[in-house]
Amino acid sequence: MNDTYSVSIVRLYADKDGESHFSDESLPLALAEFAPPAPAILFWCEVLGYVAPPPPEGFAGGDDFNRTLPPKQRDSWFACSDPSGAGPRLYFQRVPEGKVVKNRLHLDVRVGPGLVGEERLAALEAECARLIPLGAVRVRLLPADEENESCLVMQAVEGNEFCLD
Structure with a gap:
């Protein structure tokens, strides 16, 4: 069941x-x-x-x-x-009900607060590498823009997306 x-x-x-x-x-x-x-x-x-x-x-x-x-x-x-x-x-x-819509809640896992540029990307990539053997899947990198720093979108073992931020 x-x-x-x-x-x-x-x-x-x-x-x-x-x-x-x-x-x-x-x-x-x-x-x-x-x-x-x-x-x-x-x-x-x-x-x-x-x-x-x-x-x-x-x-x-x-x-x-x-x-x-x-x-x-x-x-x-x-x-x-x-x-x-x-x-x-x-x-x-x-x-009792199955998941019928996109994530009802999206978690951001803070791994690079205060970091910018290449230092931030290195922290995100290191955490991504740690989580993949646990069953996470890398979905995509959202590169930095004028308003936000880079983050990595991941998928957890149960299928919900979360971000490494």
């Missing part, structure tokens, strides 16, 4: 006093059909340097916990987060 999964990003924002908070809103991203969700989850964890949360108390690992769930709930969700706490938490969740 192939299932479609969505991922939600819980956003961090600052209030009027400068205090940081996580929003309750989430942004859905429909992923192409795959089963189980592991390939996409492992891909995005590696791309972003994210980690899985520890298993619930009393379980040696997530697989042990997963086996205790009713069959329809197994492999139905997964969360991962930035170990530094700076980035948003990603929550992958099985959804």
Whole structure:
């Protein structure tokens, strides 16, 4: 059985006093059909340097916990987060409908902030070379213009496009 999964990003924002908070809103991203969700989850964890949360108390690992769930709930969700706490938490969740439109959310992976010209291109190419063995596909280079620096459009293992920026 192939299932479609969505991922939600819980956003961090600052209030009027400068205090940081996580929003309750989430942004859905429909992923192409795959089963189980592991390939996409492992891909995005590696791309972003994210980690899985520890298993619930009393379980040696997530697989042990997963086996205790009713069959329809197994492999139905997964969360991962930035170990530094700076980035948003990603929550992958099985959804009943398949992907029917272009990306519902486009992620930019920041690899060259502040870099320009050849130095920026070298950083983008190095990250591209790291991601291809993980299953990413290079789609095209968007060269710098009067308003924007160069970025690389990539395709993730589940088919959604993202940019190395």
